[in-house]
Amino acid sequence: MVRGFLLAGLVVATLLTGCASQPWPSTVREPAPAAHQLAVPFHPQTRYQCGPAALAMMLNDQGIGATPDALVERVYLPGRQGSLQLDMVATARQEGLLVHPLAPDFQALLSEIDAGHPVLVLQNLGLRWWPQWHYAVVTGYDVEADVLILHSGVNANYRLPRPAFLATWDRAKRWARVMLTPDQVPATTTPLAFLASAHDLEATGQLEAAREAYRTALYHWPDQAAARLGLGNVAYQQQDWDLARQHYARLTRAFPELGAGWHNLAETLEQQQCPQAASQARACAYRHDPNRFPQLPAGHQPGQDRNGCPPPPSCLPKAQ
Amino acid sequence: MIIATRTIRQLAPLLCLALLASMLTVPAQAAIVGTGELIQQQHQTQSRASLSQALSQDDVRQSLKALGVSEDQVQQRIDRLTPAELASFNQQLNEAPAGEGVVGVIVLFVLVFIITDMLCATDLFPFVNCIR
Numbered sequence: 053m054v055r056g057f058l059l060a061g062l063v064v065a066t067l068l069t070g071c072a073s074q075p076w077p078s079t080v081r082e083p084a085p086a087a088h089q090l091a092v093p094f095h096p097q098t099r100y101q102c103g104p105a106a107l108a109m110m111l112n113d114q115g116i117g118a119t120p121d122a123l124v125e126r127v128y129l130p131g132r133q134g135s136l137q138l139d140m141v142a143t144a145r146q147e148g149l150l151v152h153p154l155a156p157d158f159q160a161l162l163s164e165i166d167a168g169h170p171v172l173v174l175q176n177l178g179l180r181w182w183p184q185w186h187y188a189v190v191t192g193y194d195v196e197a198d199v200l201i202l203h204s205g206v207n208a209n210y211r212l213p214r215p216a217f218l219a220t221w222d223r224a225k226r227w228a229r230v231m232l233t234p235d236q237v238p239a240t241t242t243p244l245a246f247l248a249s250a251h252d253l254e255a256t257g258q259l260e261a262a263r264e265a266y267r268t269a270l271y272h273w274p275d276q277a278a279a280r281l282g283l284g285n286v287a288y289q290q291q292d293w294d295l296a297r298q299h300y301a302r303l304t305r306a307f308p309e310l311g312a313g314w315h316n317l318a319e320t321l322e323q324q325q326c327p328q329a330a331s332q333a334r335a336c337a338y339r340h341d342p343n344r345f346p347q348l349p350a351g352h353q354p355g356q357d358r359n360g361c362p363p364p365p366s367c368l369p370k371a372q
Numbered sequence: 373m374i375i376a377t378r379t380i381r382q383l384a385p386l387l388c389l390a391l392l393a394s395m396l397t398v399p400a401q402a403a404i405v406g407t408g409e410l411i412q413q414q415h416q417t418q419s420r421a422s423l424s425q426a427l428s429q430d431d432v433r434q435s436l437k438a439l440g441v442s443e444d445q446v447q448q449r450i451d452r453l454t455p456a457e458l459a460s461f462n463q464q465l466n467e468a469p470a471g472e473g474v475v476g477v478i479v480l481f482v483l484v485f486i487i488t489d490m491l492c493a494t495d496l497f498p499f500v501n502c503i504r
Contacts, residue, residue, distance in 0.1 A: 126449070131439030138464055142452045177495045179488070182481075184496060198504065205498065213502050215492035244411060251408045255454045266407075282407040312405035319404045 074218050076195050077159040080166075089192030089201055092170045094208040095120045102205060103127050103135025106187035107143060109203055110172050110231045116147050134185060137174060137227060148261040149231045150249050152238045156226030158218065160240040165192060167239035169230045173202075176223035185224065234265035243273040250282060259286050277307045284316055296320045297362070304336070304365065311341025317365065326361035327354035336367035432461045 080086045093112040097105035097120070104123035111118040126143045127135040141151045154160045154171065164171050171190040178184035191209060192201035200217040204210045221228075230238045234253070237246065250265035263286045269279035284299035297320045303313035314337035321330035331354040337345040429450060436446045453461065488494040492502035 125442070125445055129436075129439045129441065132465075136464055138453065138457050138461060139449065142449070142457065146452045175495070178485070179494065207498055210498060212495060213492055213504060215504060216489075216495045216502050219493050220495050247407075247411050251411055252454050254407060256452050278407055278410045281405070281410055285404060285407050288404055310410075312410055316404040 074158055076198075076214070077162065079159065080162050080193070080195055087192070087194040087196065088165050089194075089209070090165065090168060090170055092189060092191045092203060094203050096206040096208075100133045101128060101135075102187045103140060106172055106189050106203070107135075107140055109189045110144065110170060111147055111149070113170050114149055114231060114233050116149070118147070135187070137229075140172070140187070141229065142256070144229075144231045145253060145256055145258060145261075148234070148253075148258055150234045150236075150246075150253065150261070150265050152230045152232065152241055152245070152249055154228040154230060154238075154240060156228070161190060161228055162193060163239045164230050165190060169232060169236075169238060172229045172231065173221055174224040174227040175217075175220040177220050180223060183223070186220075190228075234261050235268050237268060237272055243269065243276050244278075246272075247276060247278045247282070250279075254282060254286060254289075259290060262286055277303060277310055277313070280306065281310075281312060281316070284320075288316070288320060291323075293320055293323045297324065301362075301365070304333075308336075308367065309340050311337045311345050314340060314365075314367070315345055321361070324361065325358045328357045329361055329364045330354065332364035332366075336365065339367055429458065432458060435462055435465055 090113075092109055095105045095108045095112075101120060101124060104120040104127055107123050107127060108118045108120045111123075123143065126146075127139045129135065129139070144151050154164065161171050161173070173188055173190055175186045175188060176183045177186050186204070188202040188204035188210075190200060190202050193199065194201065194211070197211065198214050199211040200214060202210050202212055202217075204212070232238060234250070241249075246265075247269055250262055250269060253259075253265055254262035263283060266279045266282035266286065269276055270283070273279065280299055280303045284296050284303060287293075287296035287299060297317065300313055300317035300320055303310065304317055307313055314333050318330045318333035318337060321327075321333060331348060331352060334345070334348055338347050432450055432453075433446055436449060437443070441449065450458065485494055485496045486500055489497050489500040490503055492504060495502075
């Protein structure tokens with residue numbers, strides 16, 4: 053009986069180890085074998101609850117005082133005896149953090165560690181047909197010892213050989229997330245990926261965090277219209293019409309060909325009872341993007357602007 | 373109830389199309405242009421996930437209740453999801469794993485997994501060092 057299982061195990065293991073294991077990327081191998089370890093607060097997991105424990109560590113690292121116990125009811129699904137990735141992400145966002153998906157790439161993970169960002173990973177510690185899903189926080193690596201270092205289960209800074217880490221991470225489709233306060237930029241992000249994460253904050257009502265994230269984006273990538281539009285839209289949702297108008301006006305100056313800027317400027321001017329200026333802005337929106345925005349009806353007569361309205365904007369000629 | 377859900381499912385593509393069509397014809401004055409629209413334009417992918425939000429909220433609510441999430445937590449959990457996440461929730465629930473940690477390893481499997489652990493293929497027993 054036992055011999056049979058041993059044999060089966062050997063067969064399975066031989067099949068599994070048939071896959072090539074990925075070596076260390078040259079960037080961390082040269083010039084000298086590198087090692088890097090972050091100091092991340094640790095919480096040991098209790099039965100089934102690696103999700104809340106791993107999330108608590110990610111939040112603590114960003115200065116948010118959360119405990120696994122307090123997170124259980126927010127991320128744990130009793131019926132599944134586990135936590136969905138979606139709930140892990142949503143809970144971090146609810147704490148005002150920007151959640152960045154990493155490319156399914158070993159190099160990306162190491163780059164984030166190098167930048168000082170712990171990485172939340174999903175692993176399948178078992179086999180494809182008998183999965184044992186597990187969340188852990190990657191806190192470092194050591195090229196010479198050939199290990200990844202993780203806060204995992206009940207072990208702080210658990211040293212897991214690289215091939216085993218890659219095998220278990222591969223089996224979870226290399227799912228990895230970095231969670232940062234909105235004033236920080238991950239090492240491996242792109243402007244649009246960052247903005248999409250920022251917009252997730254806006255879409256879930258985290259307006260202050262979203263504003264901070266858009267400001268960060270604008271600072272790092274001044275050529276991103278979506279960052280300025282986002283700042284305007286956050287102000288608009290907070291009914292801060294003056295601030296919204298300023299952002300949209302700057303957007304139309306920096307990106308005059310963007311119809312959305314003119315259109316949102318018009319909406320804001322109407323909120324401020326400035327129909328003359330608003331209809332001029334609408335005309336500009338139509339002029340620059342006639343497919344998206346309607347033409348003003350012929351003979352359109354806007355009412356009078358109240359006192360203190362800005363002068364009607366002038367559309368700059370369409371850039372060719 | 374089952375019939376109603378099935379009807380909604382069958383109608384969902386039609387409703388999505390109808391919603392999309394109405395979005396195209398509704399006067400643009402209706403609201404400001406969302407940040408997401410611009411980001412998506414730049415991604416050049418038209419995600420229609422947000423359109424099915426109204427259709428999937430009830431599904432998600434049912435799923436969460438069935439999985440033992442308390443009544444007052446259900447709405448909170450739904451509110452914090454983006455439309456795209458909400459639309460993909462049930463799909464994720466069916467396909468995606470839930471991290472659970474290492475528990476309940478059947479004794480008969482133990483030997484097998486000690487060996488796979490030793491070969492660096494799995495990592496079920498932290499005390500087993502794999503041989504490279």
